[in-house]
Amino acid sequence: MLYRGLYFKELFRIISGMKRHKWKYLTVLLISCLDYGAAKILIGFLNKDLINSVVQNDRQLLVRAFVTAAVCVVLSCGFYPLVMYEIGKSVKDYMLALRTGAVKHLLNMPVSGVYGSSKGEMMSRLTVDLNLIDTSLTEQLWSVLRDIIYGIGSCVIMLLLDPRLSAVVLLLGIASALVNSVYLKKSKLLSDMIQKKLGTLSQQLIDVVEGSRIQKMYGLDGIIKNKYSSENGQIARFQMKRTVVSAKIDGINFMLSTFNVIGVLGIGIYMFLSGLIDIGSIIAVITLQAGVTNMFLQVGVFLSQLQGSMAGAKRFFEFMDEAEEVSVQALKEGSGLGAAEEDMLVLKNVDFCYDRSSKLLDGVSLSVPKGKMAALVGASGSGKTTVIRLILRFLEHGSGSIFLEGRSIDAYSLEELRSKISYVQQDSFLFDCSIEENIRLGRPDSSKEDIVEAARTACADEFINRMQQGYDTRVGENGVLISGGQKQRIAIARAVLKDSPVLLLDEATSSLDSENEFLVQKAIDNMVRDKTVLVIAHRLSTIRNADIIYVLDSGRIAEIGSHRELLGRKGLYYKMYVSGLKTVI
Structure with a gap:
């Protein structure tokens, strides 16, 4: 079976997940492909009528050619852009829902699941792999279906024009498809490995950013650089292997395409000289041959690209299938x-x-x-x-x-x-926003006065007011712009504001250190009363x-x-x- 092993399961899941957008997307996708194919096939008839009108000095054929040209212009310049706009809109609406759903799922995952996963791997799945799903719907799936419809339509018309010439085109096309199917399997395996390695590389970049102080303190620049270069080199090698596979596919396809054109042209000239076919039909078959060639040759290329995207989709759906917390x-x-x-x-x-x-x-x-x-x-x-x-x-x-x-x-x-329950841990997490916003997370509907009072209880109000922007001061990623003691007191202020009965x-x-311990301990003593x-x-x-x-x-x-x-x-x-x-x- 040709192209078996492709990610049809993931593709079906993507389409099914579009829900109310699904039928609209599939409808406009089909219409756009039919529109594209019809316009291209009509060009074949246009060429046939134009050539025959000149050779046979037939004005009716010339008029029909101009009518055909007008229809092609309407299909290509008028209707086609509107349909493509609707495809883009359906996909963007779906991707908006998919990204929102991914974040919602991440928030509902158990803490053990979140912290048990690689940050880089998770970020890669939520960014790179999601973008690949977007590309598969807006470009790759459309390209595959477009060329299949164009190719089938061209085959039918060619068979009607001349079965003998059509047989040559089809035989070479089938041979090309068989060759492409072999290389597609290799491309699929390489795409899987590349996506996995990209997740590992993302984690290394996160480690470089978060561990910059340790890196500089221990002089780890060389070790980290070598480790990153090694991982990056592996990705480059896999990508190069995939490039080699794609180059082989392109080379074979080009060779077969050339043989196809030469064969059709040679046989067509022989048939014309024998009085078996008119010159216009030969030109029409050669024009339509592009549709058949694309179906057998370019579809393989687009399927190879689609495989890369579906490898990303598979990784994304593996993340979405992770268990969520059970509320009760x-x-x-x-x-x-x-x-x-x-x-x-x-x-x-x-x-x-x-x-x-x-x-x-x-x-x-x-x-x-x-x-x-x-x-x-x-x-x-x-x-x-x-x-x-x-x-x-x-x-x-x-x-x-x-x-x-x-x-x-x-x-x-x-x-x-x-x-x-209020919870204060050893290394409390602060979000990259202002001090006021971090404290307000304890009770989102609290007033500014409530926030200031919580900060006073946590012995934080004094150092906050000494800052140039006061409560509007940004703390940086995980509080990197303030000291450890200040960070802990802000976390305590957040817990104070929450005002839960259990701490x-x-x-x-x-x-x-001793000074910050004293201040934080004082804040804790203030907070634990009646708790x-x-x-x-x-x-x-x-x-x-x-x-x-x-x-x-x-x-x-x-x-x-x-x-x-x-x-x-x-x-x-x-x-x-x-x-x-x-x-x-």
């Missing part, structure tokens, strides 16, 4: 039993593992009374941050139950659950005033108690306290 989970066995009303946040025998080989959390149970602060401490890798992510449902726990306000978190919608702090001061707080921290100053401390060891709760009680037991917490020189745990 089916309640796990025993999870609907509830928890004591005085406990705002409760974990009961919670397990979690990334794979079946080992548990990251094993039977973890803890409770945080309403309005109290609980601290979770433990060695790196003991599972502290995983507990936070399970509460927020960034990850889904295995057996056991998690309750918020006496209700299983599986019974909440994600929006409702997360509206009840989760994940090592919010661990990466700061239910679960804090993960290494620094003693953050957790010593916690109402209860849970010590996590290898995924299990090893000790529970206040700071004084745990020191008195001289267990794991005591050892951590001593080894941390009484300042860091």
